[in-house]
């Protein structure tokens with residue numbers, strides 16, 4: 001009897017949520033107001049982080065900007081103020097260094113207040129075939145692209161849980177849902193970031209802290225310079241995305257409290273195909289789309305990698 005009741009309940013929920021999603025396709029969701037919210041962006045010193053800071057400044061948020069690159073972060077701070085940001089707090093912080101994250105987080109709490117929207121955006125890429133990746137870069141990729149998320153969430157999530165109010169944003173990647181040639185360390189760290197954010201989302205739901213929201217973002221290549229030189233064979237299917245466009249979409253997903261955001265939409269189709277077609281078919285599709293050779297002319301952003309501090313021995 002319980003089994004029948006359980007099935008009836010789950011089918012009822014399926015139908016309800018299906019109809020709800022159809023309604024939201026027609027009537028856009030109401031967007032939340034982020035004026036006065038304290039938004040922390042890691043990796044705010046360039047690219048996507050900078051664009052996100054500009055958007056949130058326009059929306060009246062209080063900004064906390066973290067980057068290992070002081071010069072870039074200062075410039076973002078200036079741009080955020082130019083775009084209406086009244087309270088902007090820049091900090092030089094290597095988010096892959098646990099002690100530094102906790103120290104700067106204490107400083108943020110004292111100077112800006114409790115962070116209510118945490119955007120884990122900082123990232124680095126090595127861009128080499130597996131056997132050519134220096135060991136320290138494997139470790140560094142994981143430290144920056146995912147382990148730092150553990151430290152920032154440990155630092156700022158307790159206050160969000162206490163107030164049952166907040167938002168965790170994970171900038172993963174398309175490489176966080178598909179393995180990609182020449183990106184083994186990056187891709188593995190982005191899969192991990194996705195898994196961490198999704199698990200936290202489920203934990204928060206389980207403990208009924210449903211007003212602490214989660215957004216997980218998986219974009220294809222963006223023209224920020226991080227993947228300089230990479231190509232797309234069929235840009236109408238998998239375009240190199242404009243950073244302003246991606247930032248706008250991310251902000252919109254945060255305001256609408258959307259859990260997953262993949263860009264472009266074609267990625268959703270490939271993700272479904274990945275589950276149902278054979279590996280050989282999937283590889284043929286990858287070859288057709290040029291995903292297998294996308295990294296061949298990778299130049300990448302050297303500066304972010306050079307700025308990484310020596311961490312060996314610090315993360316015990």
Ligand SMILES: NC(=O)c1ccc[n+]([C@@H]2O[C@H](COP(=O)([O-])OP(=O)(O)OC[C@H]3O[C@@H](n4cnc5c(N)ncnc54)[C@H](O)[C@@H]3O)[C@@H](O)[C@H]2O)c1
Nearest residue numbers: 043045046047048068094095121122123173221222224226
């Ligand atoms: N550019 C793309 O094609 C692309 C595609 C998908 C996902 N992403 C992801 O989007 C995010 C933003 O990337 P982007 O394209 O703006 O790259 P970017 O290189 O322009 O920006 C990354 C920023 O992170 C900072 N950073 C690096 N290591 C840091 C550290 N240890 N501590 C603090 N800050 C650090 C850098 O100084 C830089 O300002 C990254 O997580 C990246 O993996 C990028």
